[in-house]
Amino acid sequence: MSLSYLRPTLTALAFVLVCACGGAPKPVAKGPAAPSPEPEAAVPADLSPNVLRDRRAEPGVRAPAKPLVIGKAGAAKCGKLPRPASDAEMSELLGGRLLVRPPSGAKVPAALPEAPAIEEESRVIVESPSKKEGSDVSLAIVARETFQLDPDLYEPEADAKAKPGSLDVEAPKFLKATFPSEEPLDVVPVELGTGPTKLRAYAARPPHPNAPPGKDTALVLALLLAQEDGTLESVGFYVRGETVRNATGSDLVGCTRLAERIAATIAPGPRKLERAAGKRKIADVPPETELAVTVPADYVSVPFGTGARLYKLRPLSLYAGSISVSVSDATEKKVPEGADATVAGKLLGRPMEWRGKTSPKGGFFFAAETLDPKENRKTAEVLVRATRQAKVLDEMRAVAETLSVVKRGP
Known part of the structure; x- marks a missing residue:
């Protein structure tokens, strides 16, 4: 077989390889970087574990x-x-x-x-x-x-x-x-x-x-x-x-x-209570976010019209109380009657002051903050009530202070 017979084939192969490679590689165009996942909020201390x-x-x-x-x-x-x-x-x-x-x-x-x-x-x-x-x-x-x-x-x-x-x-x-x-x-x-x-x-x-x-x-x-x-x-x-x-x-x-x-x-029935420690949704915040808190184990969330109520499960006769979080259009903070105590804290990541009443068996604390200080349209109102133990009031207030606006889950 003459080499002249093979040359066109080799030439054609060389052409294919060159065209396929296209010379030096070009950098791949990159789209916008994916948003970093939101960090997991720390679970507050459980001062009254079951x-x-x-x-x-x-x-x-x-x-x-x-x-x-x-x-x-x-x-x-x-x-x-x-x-x-x-x-x-x-x-x-x-x-x-x-x-x-x-x-x-x-x-x-x-x-x-x-x-x-x-x-x-x-x-x-x-x-x-x-x-x-x-x-x-x-x-x-x-x-x-x-x-x-x-x-x-x-x-x-x-x-x-x-x-x-x-x-x-x-x-x-x-x-x-x-x-x-x-x-x-x-x-x-x-x-x-x-x-x-x-x-x-x-x-x-x-x-x-x-x-x-x-x-x-x-x-x-x-x-x-x-x-x-x-x-x-x-x-x-x-x-x-x-x-x-x-x-x-x-x-x-x-x-x-x-x-x-x-x-x-x-x-x-088929439905079980969600009791594991972690995030609990409170309410949607249009268009793509939601209010949420992070809880220790045995906190159960129950939705209502404008928010949700969180209950801490406790052995029978030790009903702990609840955390109520609602979203309203009001800008005026309506503190419940009887509030004669204050404590420094935070809400939605911003410093603020809780107002309420304390006793050896618990008491209550109230706070309210606007969801977006720039718009000042919606307000998150939080009422924490503990009915049996003062330390549970502190525990629930710490849970309420994890309240934040996060990207809406699937």
Whole structure:
């Protein structure tokens, strides 16, 4: 084979290589640099940490459960209200924290402007399908997040001045304080469900459920429920109507029997409380940012119309208080009445002065700052309230001082 035959091929190959390389490499054009990620805010010190100590299976801690449902099915008669059907759909309580199977026709009422968020309180209403005279009784199922923990699973820090007893001891106190009754409530431990959805609960029954004088609403059953993760919810069952107003003696005991059968369908829901230490969103700040705080473990955020409220979970009987943060158009700082103390601090990264009132059991502090000093349009108002310990007021104020405007998360 002659070299003349190979030369064109080599020449062509050389051309391809030169064209592909294009001579000296050119610098690649760079776009704008990506913004640096916002630094993680330091988690404030937890001055009142909850200590995990599971005593639920220890001998003598929990009394055996008693039946929740009493009597035969025929005893569950409350006006013309229907009984729950086994094939009826489950309804959510507290935004999915609990599930319940109410009688057919149950409705979730429209939220009122000043009502708590459904994560804090929710209700289901059952009305009689009949409109005849004497069938005016309606039933309300009202669930509330207690923002407290099972003392059989969590105990307070070692130097806490007050320490709760077992759940068997504290649950009756809580129910009697939370659900006023014309007669002392009879409180017993019960169990709801079986297997992985089984719940330890405490049932409070009025011996003769009746409305207070001049009222048309009566409590017929109240529950305190302990979830597997230690969080606690309460559920109250109330009946209302002219029949209730005029009831005496044992007239409404059948309503308690009906409420027991509805309560027996309650099960844990899919939603869990976010309890890990880290960032909690407060509110959107258009167009691309949001207000947020950084919290230690066991702080739970509940949204409301203009902001959010943060609760510190504590063992039952040691309710800690809350941090309320709202965004308003007001530029005037409305300090709550009784503020006679001041302390230097910061808010939104700027020096300021907290005003409030302190006591050995806590107290409150208030502060307000504009989101953007240049525009002066929106104001963040912060109210910190501690109800049991002075050090928790300091802890919550430190949490509030992490408030900042950050880039909105996904």
